[in-house]
Amino acid sequence: RIVRKVITDPVLADKALIFRPILKWGFFWTVIVETILVLQPYPTKWFFDGLANGWPRQKMLGIFALMFLVYFLGTRVYAKMDRWRHKFFWYTWGNLWGYSHWRELKLSTDWHIQHSTGEKESIVARNISKELSLVGEVVFNTLPITLRIILTAIGVWWLGFHFGTIAMLTLIVFAGILISTEKLADPYR
Numbered sequence: 168r169i170v171r172k173v174i175t176d177p178v179l180a181d182k183a184l185i186f187r188p189i190l191k192w193g194f195f196w197t198v199i200v201e202t203i204l205v206l207q208p209y210p211t212k213w214f215f216d217g218l219a220n221g222w223p224r225q226k227m228l229g230i231f232a233l234m235f236l237v238y239f240l241g242t243r244v245y246a247k248m249d250r251w252r253h254k255f256f257w258y259t260w261g262n263l264w265g266y267s268h269w270r271e272l273k274l275s276t277d278w279h280i281q282h283s284t285g286e287k288e289s290i291v292a293r294n295i296s297k298e299l300s301l302v303g304e305v306v307f308n309t310l311p312i313t314l315r316i317i318l319t320a321i322g323v324w325w326l327g328f329h330f331g332t333i334a335m336l337t338l339i340v341f342a343g344i345l346i347s348t349e350k351l352a353d354p355y356r
Contacts (some may be wrong), residue, residue, distance in 0.1 A: 190306070193255055196248030197311050203241040205318040210234040252307055256299055263298065267291040301356075309345065316341060 210233045217227050271287060279287075316338045324331025 190255065193248065193251045193306065194310070196244060196251055197307075198314060199244050200241070200248050201311055201314045201318060203237065203244060205315060205322060207237055207241060210237055255306075256303070259299060259302070260295060263295045264291065267295065313338070313341070 210230055214227065214230045214234055216222075217230055268291070271291070316334070320331055320334035320338055323334045
């Protein structure tokens with residue numbers, strides 16, 4: 168509701184267009200990071216399996232190189248995603264700060280007389296912080312966890328039907344808890 172109002176407001180509508188590519192790239196990097204995190208243990212498993220089974224040295228060096236490559240790619244991709252996250256937050260903070268002050272200027276003179284400058288700045292900062300906290304929780308915490316559960320469920324399903332079923336049931340329970348929590352918290356926002 169609030170996002171729709173902000174996006175359709177003529178002052179912020181043109182600036183809101185930049186959010187789409189930032190969120191799109193943020194989602195892209197989140198998918199890549201979560202995929203790497205889910206796949207990361209496999210080369211380690213293969214390495215220790217090879218040590219236990221006495222695999223040839225050539226194969227072990229290849230697996231070790233794969234472990235290093237996955238770790239290196241994981242850190243690079245995570246750093247890239249982190250830059251997109253910071254860019255999103257700083258751009259959003261700046262736009263919401265300007266938008267809030269523009270909206271404040273539309274209020275009556277009586278309102279400005281009744282509230283001190285510090286009080287007004289405190290209200291704006293607190294509200295922007297809460298909005299960004301909510302967006303950060305959904306986009307950068309809930310989405311990656313859900314994605315990790317889905318990717319893990321697919322991997323586990325590949326290992327066996329029973330394991331995959333348990334993983335999918337966990338995902339359904341997680342989604343149900345998330346939806347019920349959101350419904351409970353919505354009236355208080």
